Amino acid sequence: MIQVAVLGYGTVGSGVVEVIEKNKEEINKRAAEELNIKYILDLRDFPGDPYEDKVIHDFNTIIEDPDIKIICETMGGLKPAYEFTKQALLKGISVCTSNKELVAAHGPELIRIAKENTCNYLFEASVGGGIPIIRPLNYSLTAEKIDSIMGILNGTTNYILTKMERENASFEDVLKEAQDKGYAERNPEADIEGHDACRKIAILSSLMAEKTMRYENVYTEGISKITLDDFKYAAKMERTIKLLGISREENGKYFAMVAPFLIPKTHPMAMVNGVFNAIFVHGNMLDDSMYYGRGAGKLPTASAVVSDVVDAARHVGKIIKCFWDEEEVAMKDIKTAEFKYFVRCDGSLHEEALGFFEQVSIVDANVSGEIGFVTAPMSEEEFEKKAAKLGIISRIRLMD
Amino acid sequence: MIQVAVLGYGTVGSGVVEVIEKNKEEINKRAAEELNIKYILDLRDFPGDPYEDKVIHDFNTIIEDPDIKIICETMGGLKPAYEFTKQALLKGISVCTSNKELVAAHGPELIRIAKENTCNYLFEASVGGGIPIIRPLNYSLTAEKIDSIMGILNGTTNYILTKMERENASFEDVLKEAQDKGYAERNPEADIEGHDACRKIAILSSLMAEKTMRYENVYTEGISKITLDDFKYAAKMERTIKLLGISREENGKYFAMVAPFLIPKTHPMAMVNGVFNAIFVHGNMLDDSMYYGRGAGKLPTASAVVSDVVDAARHVGKIIKCFWDEEEVAMKDIKTAEFKYFVRCDGSLHEEALGFFEQVSIVDANVSGEIGFVTAPMSEEEFEKKAAKLGIISRIRLMD
Numbered sequence: 001m002i003q004v005a006v007l008g009y010g011t012v013g014s015g016v017v018e019v020i021e022k023n024k025e026e027i028n029k030r031a032a033e034e035l036n037i038k039y040i041l042d043l044r045d046f047p048g049d050p051y052e053d054k055v056i057h058d059f060n061t062i063i064e065d066p067d068i069k070i071i072c073e074t075m076g077g078l079k080p081a082y083e084f085t086k087q088a089l090l091k092g093i094s095v096c097t098s099n100k101e102l103v104a105a106h107g108p109e110l111i112r113i114a115k116e117n118t119c120n121y122l123f124e125a126s127v128g129g130g131i132p133i134i135r136p137l138n139y140s141l142t143a144e145k146i147d148s149i150m151g152i153l154n155g156t157t158n159y160i161l162t163k164m165e166r167e168n169a170s171f172e173d174v175l176k177e178a179q180d181k182g183y184a185e186r187n188p189e190a191d192i193e194g195h196d197a198c199r200k201i202a203i204l205s206s207l208m209a210e211k212t213m214r215y216e217n218v219y220t221e222g223i224s225k226i227t228l229d230d231f232k233y234a235a236k237m238e239r240t241i242k243l244l245g246i247s248r249e250e251n252g253k254y255f256a257m258v259a260p261f262l263i264p265k266t267h268p269m270a271m272v273n274g275v276f277n278a279i280f281v282h283g284n285m286l287d288d289s290m291y292y293g294r295g296a297g298k299l300p301t302a303s304a305v306v307s308d309v310v311d312a313a314r315h316v317g318k319i320i321k322c323f324w325d326e327e328e329v330a331m332k333d334i335k336t337a338e339f340k341y342f343v344r345c346d347g348s349l350h351e352e353a354l355g356f357f358e359q360v361s362i363v364d365a366n367v368s369g370e371i372g373f374v375t376a377p378m379s380e381e382e383f384e385k386k387a388a389k390l391g392i393i394s395r396i397r398l399m400d
Numbered sequence: 401m402i403q404v405a406v407l408g409y410g411t412v413g414s415g416v417v418e419v420i421e422k423n424k425e426e427i428n429k430r431a432a433e434e435l436n437i438k439y440i441l442d443l444r445d446f447p448g449d450p451y452e453d454k455v456i457h458d459f460n461t462i463i464e465d466p467d468i469k470i471i472c473e474t475m476g477g478l479k480p481a482y483e484f485t486k487q488a489l490l491k492g493i494s495v496c497t498s499n500k501e502l503v504a505a506h507g508p509e510l511i512r513i514a515k516e517n518t519c520n521y522l523f524e525a526s527v528g529g530g531i532p533i534i535r536p537l538n539y540s541l542t543a544e545k546i547d548s549i550m551g552i553l554n555g556t557t558n559y560i561l562t563k564m565e566r567e568n569a570s571f572e573d574v575l576k577e578a579q580d581k582g583y584a585e586r587n588p589e590a591d592i593e594g595h596d597a598c599r600k601i602a603i604l605s606s607l608m609a610e611k612t613m614r615y616e617n618v619y620t621e622g623i624s625k626i627t628l629d630d631f632k633y634a635a636k637m638e639r640t641i642k643l644l645g646i647s648r649e650e651n652g653k654y655f656a657m658v659a660p661f662l663i664p665k666t667h668p669m670a671m672v673n674g675v676f677n678a679i680f681v682h683g684n685m686l687d688d689s690m691y692y693g694r695g696a697g698k699l700p701t702a703s704a705v706v707s708d709v710v711d712a713a714r715h716v717g718k719i720i721k722c723f724w725d726e727e728e729v730a731m732k733d734i735k736t737a738e739f740k741y742f743v744r745c746d747g748s749l750h751e752e753a754l755g756f757f758e759q760v761s762i763v764d765a766n767v768s769g770e771i772g773f774v775t776a777p778m779s780e781e782e783f784e785k786k787a788a789k790l791g792i793i794s795r796i797r798l799m800d
Contacts (some may be wrong), residue, residue, distance in 0.1 A: 019685050023545050030542040030721070124540070130686040137538055140524070140532035142430040143706035145423050246484030268692060271671045276688075285419050285703040286530040288676075289693035292668060293686060303685040306543035314721070321430070321714070 001034045002313050003067040007084060008075035009042040009055065012098045012125070015302025016072050017051055020309070027306065038068065063087055070312045072305050073097040082106055089113045089121060093314045094316075096308035098125035098301050104199035104215045106205065106328040120320045122308035127153065130300025131293035132307070133279050137207045138322055144283030146208045148248035150399075153200040153258075155275035155296040156184045156191035157223050157243045162273040163259075165231050166242060171224065183275065192388035193222035194243060194258040201245030204279070205256050208247065210323040213254060218245075219334045221259040230396060232365040233342065233372045234262055239271050241396065255332040261399040262342055336380035344372045344393040356386045374398065401434045402713050403467040407440040408475035409455065410527070412498045413701025416472050417451055420709070427706065431713035438468065463487055470712045472705050473497040478568055481507055489513045489521060494564035494716070496708035498525035498701050504599035504615045507606065508726040520720045522708035527600045528553065530674060530700025531693035532707070533679050537607045544683030548609045548648035550799075553600040553658075555675035555696040556584045556591040557623050557643045561660075562673040565631050565640060571624065583675065594643060594658040601645030604679070605656050608647065608679060610723040618645075619734045621659040630796060632765040633742065633772045634662055640670050641796065655732040661799040662742055735781035744772045744793040756786045774798065 004020075006013050020027060020035055028034045039055045039062050049055070059080075062068055071088045073095050075081045081102050085095050089110060098102065102110075103126045116384040124134045128151070137146070152158050163174040175192065178184035187199060190196050202215035223243050234241050239262040247256040263270055268290055272278040277295025284290055294300040310321060345353055347369050354360055359376035372394060375383070387395060404420075406413050419428060420435055428434045439462050440454045449455070461481075462468055471497050473486045475481045481502050485495050489510060497503065502510075503526040514521040524534045528551070537546070541593025552558050556578060563574040575592065578584035590596050602615035623643050634641050639662040647656035663670055668690055672678040682688055694700040711720060745753055747769050754760055759776035770793060776782070787795060 019543050023543060023685065026545055027543055029723070032721070079426045131689060132536045135540045136532045136536055139711070140535045140707055141703075142710040143419050143423060143703045145426055266671070266673075268668070268671045283703065285423065285699040287694050287697075287700060288418055289531060289691075291689075291691060295691035297687075299685040300687060303541075303543045303683065307540055310542040311539070323429070323433070377517070 001036050002031065002069050003038040004070045004072065004309060004318070005039040005041065005062045005068050006037060006072045007041045007075060007081070008073070009040050009044070009046060010074065011298045012301050012305065013040070013072070013074035015298040016074060016110060016305050019240070019299065019302045019306045024042065027310060030271050031310045033313055035309065035313060038065070059084055063091060068093055069316055070309055071095045072309060073099055074305065075099065076101065078102055078105060083119070085110055086113060089117055092117045092119045094120040094312035096122045096289050096305050096312055098305050100196070100199045100203065101127040102394055104202050107203065108212050108324050111322055111324055112326065113263065115319055116228055118317060118319060120312050120315060122312060122320070124308050125301050125304035127203050128277050128279055128291065128293065128296060129155070129295040130292050130303050131277060131279065131295065132304070133204070133291050135307070136282070136291065138388050141281065141286065144286050146281060146283050148282040149201070149204045149208055149279065150244055150246045151201065151204065152242055152269060152272050152277050153197040153245045153279070153295065154191055154243060155277060156188065157197070158272065158277065159183055160192070161223060161226065161243065164226070164228060168228060170228060171226060178372035192224050193349055194220040197245045197258045199241060201247050201256055201258060204325050205247040205329070206255060209249065209254055209329045211325050211327045211329045213256060213329050213331070217331050218259040223260050225394060226260055228395070229344070229365070229367050232367060236363050236365045237262060237342070237374070238265050239263060240265055242269060242272070244399065252330065252334060253332040254329045255334070255337055257334060257337070259397060264398045336379055338377050338379050340377050340394045340398040341375045341383055342372065342398060343375060343387065343395045344370050345390060346393065349390060350375050353390060356390050401436050402431065402469050402716070403436055403438040404470045404472065404709060405439040405441065405462045405468050406472045406474060407439060407441045407481070408448065408473070409440050409444070410474065411698045412701050413440070413472070413474035413703065415698040416474060416705050419699065419702045419706045427710060431710045433713055435709065435713060438465070459484055463491060464756055468493055469716055470709055472497045472709060474705065475499065476501065478502055478505060485510055485515060485521070487546045489517055489519060492517045494519040494522065494712035496522045496705050496712055498705050498765050500526040500596070500599045500603065504602050507603065508612050508724050511722055511724055512726065515719055518717060518719060520715060522712060522720070524708050525701050526703035527603050528679055528691065528693065529555070529695040530703050530770050531628040531677060531679065531691050531695065532704070533604070533691050534607065535707070536691065537681070541681065541683055541686065544686050546681060546683050548646070548682040549601070549604045549608055549679065550644055550646045551601065551604065551679035552642055552669060552672050552677050553645045553679070553695065554591055554643060555677060556588065557597070557693070558672065558677065559675050560592070561584055561623060561626065561641055561643065564626070564628060568628060570628060571626060592624050592691045594620040597643060597658045601647050601656055601658060604645070605647040605654060605729070606724050609649065609654055609729045611725050611727045611729045612658060613729050613731070619657040623660050625794060626660055629765070629767050630794070632767060633744070633763050634788050636763050636765045637662065637742070638665050639668060640665055642669060644799065650732060652730060653732040654729045654736070657734060657737070659797060661797050663799045689720055725768060736779055738777050738779050740777050740798040741775045741783055741795045742772065742798060743775060743787065743795045744770050745790060746793065749773050749790060753790060756790050
């Protein structure tokens with residue numbers, strides 16, 4: 001029997017307990033040993049909960065119990081998750097986490113500590129919720145040189161954009177509804193300003209590069225400036241708007257960003273709606289592949305944590321290969337990245353706009369007093385200069 | 401250094417050699433040992449080929465060389481692949497294969513022999529070409545009870561259906577063009593009559609059930625009867641037509657079939673076009689997930705074979721878990737399966753048709769002399785009886 005402790009009895013933590021209980025038979029067979037949840041660490045008590053007798057408040061009880069082989073860290077945040085994780089790994093206890101903040105901030109250090117102590121730090125649930133993506137990158141795409149990854153990595157923003165498009169509802173109205181339904185946080189900044197997606201693309205990029213991409217170095221824009229007029233223009237272009245995390249390698253340097261993009265309606269990612277997420281991976285032999293599923297939610301995320309628990313149980317005393325060094329990747333300057341841009345500006349600037357931007361194609365969506373157009377491909381730097389000179393209302397990048 | 405032999409220097413076999421050569425650095429790092437192709441077995445000689453000196457004609461040279469640890473079986477067909485594979489596994493040599501006929505016919509026996517001889521029989525490339533699906537099922541979805549799998553599993557038929565819809569070209573014309581381009585075989589029956597997809601859904605179903613689903617027991621229809629008029633009706637219904645392999649578990653019994661289905665244009669699988677494939681997996685915790693990519697082709701398929709080689713190299717002398725017993729699954733009788741059906745019949749039968757089928761909704765696609773309609777859900781048995789009595793032109797099942 002393998003003894004497991006769960007840190008944090010919130011949404012994901014209680015999901016982990018539920019998954020291990022509900023799919024007990026399958027999980028124990030696949031882990032080749034019976035899993036037992038011995039402790040649940042939380043500040044709170046849970047009177048009446050079927051697992052109330054497992055709830056403890058002192059992390060030392062866990063770390064000092066030699067029976068504990070695996071910890072599920074589902075607390076979130078850096079403090080005290082970072083310290084707890086480090087202490088566990090130093091004792092040779094494997095840690096399975098859904099904590100993307102911690103993985104993005106200290107992943108490679110924790111992976112190294114795990115290796116040094118012949119245990120594993122696993123983080124399938126940190127990206128894409130229930131979508132298997134970390135393990136496919138580590139175990140399945142081993143014959144590939146992966147050169148780009150792109151994803152719809154945040155369920156809240158995808159839900160908002162989908163609703164805006166389908167129901168012609170404003171950003172503010174949909175956000176409020178999403179908050180009322182519990183799909184968005186009361187303080188929604190981490191989601192809507194792209195910070196959550198930023199951490200996830202940094203993790204994926206690091207696995208692609210096998211080095212560290214710091215999330216602080218990823219240029220990030222959110223969706224709070226996207227309006228219904230943007231969707232009107234998008235429809236005219238047979239496109240939709242998605243918040244994408246993109247990352248690619250070019251001659252040994254890495255370029256990454258999070259921003260809203262106009263993508264063609266025929267792109268497989270255009271079909272990824274509501275709280276669903278998808279990750280597009282391009283390899284030099286495989287070409288395109290895509291992984292799609294629920295990017296968040298109690299049970300899908302918990303299922304991913306438990307798949308790590310099964311993996312950890314299969315590898316007690318053995319190291320699971322993971323190539324993510326602490327060395328930082330060389331980043332390409334965002335200013336040199338090239339895109340086509342969809343631009344809106346005041347109608348009176350029509351002639352000037354045509355002069356400023358080459359190969360402009362006009363998009364007429366009947367928005368009064370303004371014109372919309374798509375530029376030729378150009379660097380961010382060049383675009384910013386021209387846009388500042390002209391004075392524009394807004395711009396969204398295009399992705400083909 | 402790990403010595404590897406490749407059986408069959410055709411499309412996939414030469415792709416395997418190319419992938420191992422081109423991505424040498426990445427692959428050797430991930431395998432944790434250098435891989436070297438020592439032999440290539442083929443009946444032919446390849447004068448001028450950079451690997452001509454590795455080409456041999458006698459399988460015994462490979463099997464009697466104690467240095468060979470891994471064999472890539474890319475011959476296809478049952479003879480002599482079955483015998484060669486068995487001999488290799490009995491000697492403790494791991495075998496990585498792209499041969500779906502062999503996996504569907506003898507997979508569980510070969511997996512058992514591999515286990516008994518502490519080596520591995522790996523078959524990632526047998527389903528979905530370059531799409532990682534076998535390893536995600538075995539390694540990633542370990543916390544799930546998977547209850548249904550559905551897929552676009554054949555590139556040739558998906559290419560044909562996509563072209564018919566987009567270019568309004570007849571089945572015969574597109575098939576001829578696909579044959580001229582090399583996307584379809586001169587004898588295309590295995591693809592267009594669904595036999596290839598049938599083997600793949602049988603393999604996936606077996607992994608879902610952890611027992612054996614014999615492909616001979618999977619009801620199979622191809623796409624050769626699909627006409628442009630069907631696509632006219634489909635468009636009116638805001639649907640498209642895809643050849644699907646479907647499989648699901650119901651109270652311990654399994655139901656599987658391969659047939660063309662009308663699916664909504666908003667379904668993620670509707671976006672899977674041309675030679676791309678996708679596999680939809682439903683788990684009890686994860687809900688829906690999908691895996692998308694190139695379902696065939698030299699390099700994507702070879703990449704999948706080589707990912708198995710890396711896995712085999714990481715596990716020399718160790719058994720990789722795979723739950724697929726030789727015991728056969730209990731199958732549900734196809735007659736009891738329920739669908740809605742889209743039916744075309746002679747226009748003169750309008751009144752009779754409405755009397756025969758409850759809750760009929762008419763689909764008017766301006767096809768002269770006939771009517772099209774969608775029935776209420778009913779069992780295959782009930783439908784067949786009514787359809788025979790009425791005398792119909794054709795029917796296609798609906799999937800939501």
